[in-house]
Amino acid sequence: MKRCATLIVSLAAAAGVATSALSEGDAVADAPQGAPILIAYDIVDGQSIPTPLSDLPGDPMRGASIVAAPEKGGCLACHRVAALIDQQPDQGVSGPALDGIASRISEGSLRLQIVNIGIVTPGSAMPAYYTIAGVEPLTPGGAPEPLLSAQEIEDVIAYLMTLDDG
């Protein structure tokens, strides 16, 4: 009995964290298959999402492809990454170069800026990659989807964490 009560309390606590951290407009909605559209995350001090969004660790190789592919992250439309010059020679300069980024900011801060940079830099030209607020469903009546999945966000972070100055 006691164990049961503890379980209920911890579930309630987890649910509290879950809903409070999503951005406004990111209502807790389920995709038609019943899976949640967004994994809930917890923002610490308005600066950082320290906990990964996916159970599987990010894959830096996949992350590099997502960063470089215009139809995926499309990050190089605005950012420069010298290590990806062969994969994507056409790189933009409207955002800061991401070379050495892992030496400048923490993994948690990186995660928050990719999830929703508007929380840190309101009005940023950079898209929020993990929100459904204001996103139209691809098919009428379908569920809206974030630009990148939780696993893709972790793959991108795993790649960016390899870009240090050392």
Ligand code: HEC
């Ligand atoms: C449309 C342009 C654009 C795209 C696309 C874009 N960004 Fe950005 N990004 C910016 C700008 C501009 C900033 C600087 C903050 C600001 O002024 O808005 C920024 C800031 C950042 C920062 C913080 C850099 C620092 O030095 O603190 C990171 C990390 C970042 N972007 C990663 C990414 C990743 C990863 C992608 C792709 C998944 C991406 N960006 C796509 C424009 C863009």
